[in-house]
Amino acid sequence: MSDFFDLVKQRESCRNYNPDKRPTKEQLVNCIEAAGLAPSACNSQPWSFIVVNDPQKSPEVAHSIQASGINQFTEKCPAFIVICEEPAYLIGRPEPNQKYAQMDIGIATAHLCFAATQQGLSTCIMGAFDSEKLHETLGLPADKNIRLVLAVGYAANDQLRPKRRKAVDEIMTYIG
Template sequence: MTQAQTIQATEQQPFINVIRERRSVRAYDPSVRISREEMNEILGQAVLAPSSSNLQPWRFLVIDTPELKQKLLPIAYNQQQVVDASAVIAILGDVESYKKAETIYTQAVEAGYMPADTAKSFIERTVGMYSKLPPEVARQIVYTDGGLVAMQLMLVARAKGYDTVPMGGYDKAKLVEAFAIADRYAPVMLVAIGKAASPGHPTTRLPLQEVAFYNEMPAE
């Protein structure tokens, strides 16, 4: 192994450990609290995830007070991690995120990433296209982008020593009603975050040859 390869392997190892050590944790230490400052650091790194046309449609409702976690508990079918975790993050997708296209592309111009005339063209095209999407297509886009940012959030949390579990088991309609979430925001998932009281269970994965194929799919 060359010196460059050795350096590269050393740099990659911590991230490999993050991936391997991430577990879906459902038992949390209720005495551990994540400060707003640290939560913002986690979210700030999570939002570096990719998104369709860089519209960044994710929105985060961080539920971290005991009273509101108790309010969320029955909505999430009484899963104990809701109240024991430091916080539960409702990941929402903004189906009207195209309304921020001008802000996003103007920032790119100011950062020197894009000429102004290119940004103007992108804004017109993006707003024109996304504003006319059928509702089901717009929602599918934000579900995809929400999944991307959720995975990044969980990996960032693990890198900082915290544990998480993604939760699809909750009543979306009741969440929307209880927390007065506007129609433009589509619930994607809940993510509980905190310090594990007991380790998450190790799991196995299907053999790679059963899930990865090159150039053509196998016959049924």
């Protein structure tokens, strides 16, 4: 896929994965490379990524996510990228009310999704997970700040859903 707008239309949250088709390490590394190229406030890059693509560990991660009460679909997802917020060292005098790191994480996550889509993979961003259980599963220190988990794999069904979105004139004020 070469056109950015096609890529944007192709990406959707996948909640039905083919459990028998695992992404390759190379594909996942490409995703992380794209995430690392995301912009961030003062180029602080306040992120780290734990990639889990393992027949034993992935189901354990899925169970930690499901323990939140939702996201049962992760049962069939072969791989996950756990997205962590790291301390941001900002130069100058940043706006005290702005939480730049969370914005930076969001942009990096978009890069992950588009890099996966470009490679024929499907994703679902998940903000609901049992953080304590996930820390335990991955052996992470309590102060590791897990922000999001990305499900990654091949969709069991290629059919895209129609997009349900606000119209451009609802979300845009155009001055000019």
